[in-house]
Amino acid sequence: MSDIDTLTELFMRFPGIGPRQAKRFVFFLLRQDAGYRNALTRAITDVVSNIKRCEQCLRFAPLHAQKPICNLCADSSREKNLLMVVEKDTDIDQIEKSDSYNGQYFVLGGTLSLTGKKGFIREKELFSHFKKQDSFAEIILALSATPDGEYTTDYLQTKFKEDEHVKEASVTILGRGLSTGSELEYADADTLTQALKNRA
Ligand SMILES: [Zn+2]
Incomplete structure (x- = not known):
């Protein structure tokens, strides 16, 4: 397999990227100057070696120097007995941006599926998290x-x-200020704040 084919195949594993787009990425890269190409190579190496999964909330983040947990889990000013379960890492970014929540998080990794397509959640990890933590007063x-x-x-x-x-x-459950069919990561800060206030 040529180098171009190898890189094309690697890009094809990205979500939503087909063979034609993957090849376009490769030729885009080939046309860039050395500065850009080196920065990209370095950024990939840095992300891969510096970003790890937090042992507590399971999101990807730079971990605390002494403990294998992220800055949010290590932050002692956050409420300990309040837990929010979200689907993906990017949902946490949205909630944090809305500045309306100050508890703990857990990243479920996906949802179960009604439609027969493959569903996935970190169920075992969630329940072993409950076992390790002091009891939560509320789970959102x-x-x-x-x-x-x-x-x-x-x-x-x-x-x-x-x-x-x-x-x-x-x-x-988050208040249904979130419109039906919507994913958390596309909700704006005001909507999220409202949905949090209206949880029931
Ligand atoms: Zn964490």
């Missing part, structure tokens, strides 16, 4: 307002009631 399920998101929310609510570590916690 902040999943997408999509059929799969709502299905996953229902599923987890049932599971929480059966779990000795969280069955006493109050479980809330």
